[in-house]
Amino acid sequence: MNIRRSRPTLHDVARAAGVGTTTVSRVINGGHYVGPEMLARIQRVMKELGYQPNVAARSLKSDRSRTIGLIVPSITDPFFARFASVAEVHARRKDYVLLLLTSQDKAQLELEDLQILERHRVDGLLLVPPRSSSKALLQNLRRLSVPIVAFDRPIASREFSSVVSDNNTAAQHAVRHLIHHGRKRILCLGGDPNLHTIRERMKGATTALKAAGLDVLAEMEAADYPSAEAAIMKHMSAKGKIDAIFGLYNQSTILAYEVMQNHGIRVPERVSLIGFDDFALAATLRPSITVVRQAIEELAQTATQLLLSHMAGENNSPQHIEVASNLVIRQSCGCTTA
Amino acid sequence: MNIRRSRPTLHDVARAAGVGTTTVSRVINGGHYVGPEMLARIQRVMKELGYQPNVAARSLKSDRSRTIGLIVPSITDPFFARFASVAEVHARRKDYVLLLLTSQDKAQLELEDLQILERHRVDGLLLVPPRSSSKALLQNLRRLSVPIVAFDRPIASREFSSVVSDNNTAAQHAVRHLIHHGRKRILCLGGDPNLHTIRERMKGATTALKAAGLDVLAEMEAADYPSAEAAIMKHMSAKGKIDAIFGLYNQSTILAYEVMQNHGIRVPERVSLIGFDDFALAATLRPSITVVRQAIEELAQTATQLLLSHMAGENNSPQHIEVASNLVIRQSCGCTTA
DNA sequence: CTGTTAGCGCATTCAT
DNA sequence: ATGAATGCGCTAACAG
Numbered sequence: 001m002n003i004r005r006s007r008p009t010l011h012d013v014a015r016a017a018g019v020g021t022t023t024v025s026r027v028i029n030g031g032h033y034v035g036p037e038m039l040a041r042i043q044r045v046m047k048e049l050g051y052q053p054n055v056a057a058r059s060l061k062s063d064r065s066r067t068i069g070l071i072v073p074s075i076t077d078p079f080f081a082r083f084a085s086v087a088e089v090h091a092r093r094k095d096y097v098l099l100l101l102t103s104q105d106k107a108q109l110e111l112e113d114l115q116i117l118e119r120h121r122v123d124g125l126l127l128v129p130p131r132s133s134s135k136a137l138l139q140n141l142r143r144l145s146v147p148i149v150a151f152d153r154p155i156a157s158r159e160f161s162s163v164v165s166d167n168n169t170a171a172q173h174a175v176r177h178l179i180h181h182g183r184k185r186i187l188c189l190g191g192d193p194n195l196h197t198i199r200e201r202m203k204g205a206t207t208a209l210k211a212a213g214l215d216v217l218a219e220m221e222a223a224d225y226p227s228a229e230a231a232i233m234k235h236m237s238a239k240g241k242i243d244a245i246f247g248l249y250n251q252s253t254i255l256a257y258e259v260m261q262n263h264g265i266r267v268p269e270r271v272s273l274i275g276f277d278d279f280a281l282a283a284t285l286r287p288s289i290t291v292v293r294q295a296i297e298e299l300a301q302t303a304t305q306l307l308l309s310h311m312a313g314e315n316n317s318p319q320h321i322e323v324a325s326n327l328v329i330r331q332s333c334g335c336t337t338a
Numbered sequence: 339m340n341i342r343r344s345r346p347t348l349h350d351v352a353r354a355a356g357v358g359t360t361t362v363s364r365v366i367n368g369g370h371y372v373g374p375e376m377l378a379r380i381q382r383v384m385k386e387l388g389y390q391p392n393v394a395a396r397s398l399k400s401d402r403s404r405t406i407g408l409i410v411p412s413i414t415d416p417f418f419a420r421f422a423s424v425a426e427v428h429a430r431r432k433d434y435v436l437l438l439l440t441s442q443d444k445a446q447l448e449l450e451d452l453q454i455l456e457r458h459r460v461d462g463l464l465l466v467p468p469r470s471s472s473k474a475l476l477q478n479l480r481r482l483s484v485p486i487v488a489f490d491r492p493i494a495s496r497e498f499s500s501v502v503s504d505n506n507t508a509a510q511h512a513v514r515h516l517i518h519h520g521r522k523r524i525l526c527l528g529g530d531p532n533l534h535t536i537r538e539r540m541k542g543a544t545t546a547l548k549a550a551g552l553d554v555l556a557e558m559e560a561a562d563y564p565s566a567e568a569a570i571m572k573h574m575s576a577k578g579k580i581d582a583i584f585g586l587y588n589q590s591t592i593l594a595y596e597v598m599q600n601h602g603i604r605v606p607e608r609v610s611l612i613g614f615d616d617f618a619l620a621a622t623l624r625p626s627i628t629v630v631r632q633a634i635e636e637l638a639q640t641a642t643q644l645l646l647s648h649m650a651g652e653n654n655s656p657q658h659i660e661v662a663s664n665l666v667i668r669q670s671c672g673c674t675t676a
Numbered sequence: 677c678t679g680t681t682a683g684c685g686c687a688t689t690c691a692t
Numbered sequence: 693a694t695g696a697a698t699g700c701g702c703t704a705a706c707a708g
């Protein structure tokens with residue numbers, strides 16, 4: 001295996017077809033200004049030889065690599081996986097290929113990623129920025145000097161386009177929904193407060209709670225089961241017991257659900273629950289979980305299209321787009337008991 | 339944004355450092371045969387200028403692109419997402435970058451993917467082959483003429499390495515476990531029978547059932563809720579009612595669970611359930627679901643390492659590796675009622 | 677419409 | 693230990 005027999009080059013095709021290299025090149029690039037029978041002949045020869053243009057050579061010449069960098073914290077996160085999936089489809093449609101890099105949400109790794117992508121001379125970049133954007137990040141992004149679109153979290157500097165969810169507004173809706181159900185003591189369960197999404201959701205929740213004259217209860221330490229359990233049970237045994245939980249993200253919602261389940265706390269009768277971010281099986285659990293569902297497809301598509309339009313030079317000023325989420329009513333908020 | 343100011347080249351570095359290009363090139367490639375103070379000086383200049391070697395140029399010269407193609411049916415499938423994640427880590431460690439392509443499990447798209455990767459002159463390929471491998475696929479794979487490792491499903495021809503789960507054996511174990519629980523009428527719920535994994539699991543199940551002198555009950559039409567419901571309920575109303583279900587893959591397991599839930603069929607008392615493939619929340623559902631858990635990390639790591647070793651020319655004959663799965667006992671099989 | 681030619685940035689002989 | 697020169701495969705002037 002692995003005998004790298006040399007591939008045919010454009011020259012080979014030209015020679016075999018008895019024409020100049022320019023003509024072959026033209027055929028590759030759309031066949032403009034080439035006679036019809038000539039075109040047919042060359043295409044036939046290309047097929048016979050199994051010719052495939054060498055992207056590296058074109059890249060060297062044209063300074064365009066036909067690649068787009070994609071940096072996500074983790075590709076196993078369903079949210080980012082779907083982003084990648086949508087991006088791949090749209091990129092491929094324009095004959096671009098995705099260079100997948102993972103940052104594990106570490107600023108240091110993300111900087112490395114940028115260097116790698118710079119060496120590969122990507123034509124554009126889709127990235128989920130690290131939790132806190134450093135000067136180093138900004139510098140490296142500028143150094144890349146290609147169009148960039150930030151996804152899910154904006155970059156501190158306004159100079160780069162971004163596409164994010166309406167975290168604040170959607171959180172307000174969710175909390176207001178709990179309030180409409182007559183809930184008075186609503187616990188917001190986090191969530192790294194350094195994260196843009198968490199911060200915005202918390203802000204939205206706070207706005208809604210204050211507007212209703214309710215206390216703002218928040219516990220940001222809920223990264224694993226023990227911490228979530230401690231956080232929740234503290235508020236279950238306090239005098240002003242909670243009667244609802246707003247999960248600020250996926251994981252905290254699931255943990256809250258598990259804590260309730262294990263402690264025999266009835267949902268939604270005793271404590272009602274809404275989570276931010278839909279997840280597989282949210283509808284299958286009993287009770288099923290009411291969630292804020294982000295318009296992930298639309299987010300991803302918007303981001304990719306925006307990048308592509310930047311890359312095409314059609315749209316040279318940075319844009320900051322917020323995409324609306326919507327509340328998916330299921331059982332855990334108390335709407336239905338089914 | 340997007341002003342592509344020209345990047346410094348190796349020449350620029352050489353000029354700025356007052357040396358020849360050869361020396362700079364040597365520094366980039368490890369700094370052998372270069373005087374220590376010279377080396378330091380050049381490295382300083384490179385840093386000052388923010389020099390990053392152009393991969394396209396190196397690729398053209400050396401015929402190695404430092405890229406690995408990754409073709410998966412879908413990156414939103416958690417199984418393949420984890421594969422990609424692990425592959426990315428190991429590839430990056432060797433200074434390779436992943437070109438992510440999606441095939442949507444369509445042979446036609448996969449062929450296109452291969453063309454794209456050929457144009458990009460990837461140095462190696464990790465792929466999940468389509469359900470049925472055509473001659474066209476084999477031809478295109480050979481044309482690539484780079485090391486290839488098939489993942490999750492082998493390629494019909496033995497000429498390409500593959501890394502897969504022990505589907506057959508693991509399915510035998512699972513079914514035997516149900517039999518040990520005294521179950522006599524076990525329904526196997528599929529699953530596209532064209533898929534290697536499904537086929538092997540079904541074979542394993544059949545082996546175990548026949549060895550125990552039990553009927554082999556199988557329904558392969560369970561792609562969505564209605565079909566799964568029809569398939570299951572048919573066997574619930576028949577005279578020889580089923581008392582267990584073996585979900586041949588993720589989706590059919592979840593659907594089976596939902597059908598039971600909606601029809602008030604007690605699990606595991608009335609019907610016990612084991613699924614092939616673990617999934618998020620399998621432990622959170624009530625009852626929690628007993629599953630065969632594939633060693634996805636090990637699978638992915640083995641595949642990537644194998645590819646890298648092939649690429650390093652260390653290991654030139656194709657290998658076919660099977661990685662053991664294990665049964666994760668939870669409630670749905672009947673072991674615990676918790 | 678078609679052919680000739682000159683680099684794109686780099687690694688690599690071959691000298692020195 | 694270091695430098696000068698060549699060519700990887702392709703595109704884009706520039707001629708014809």
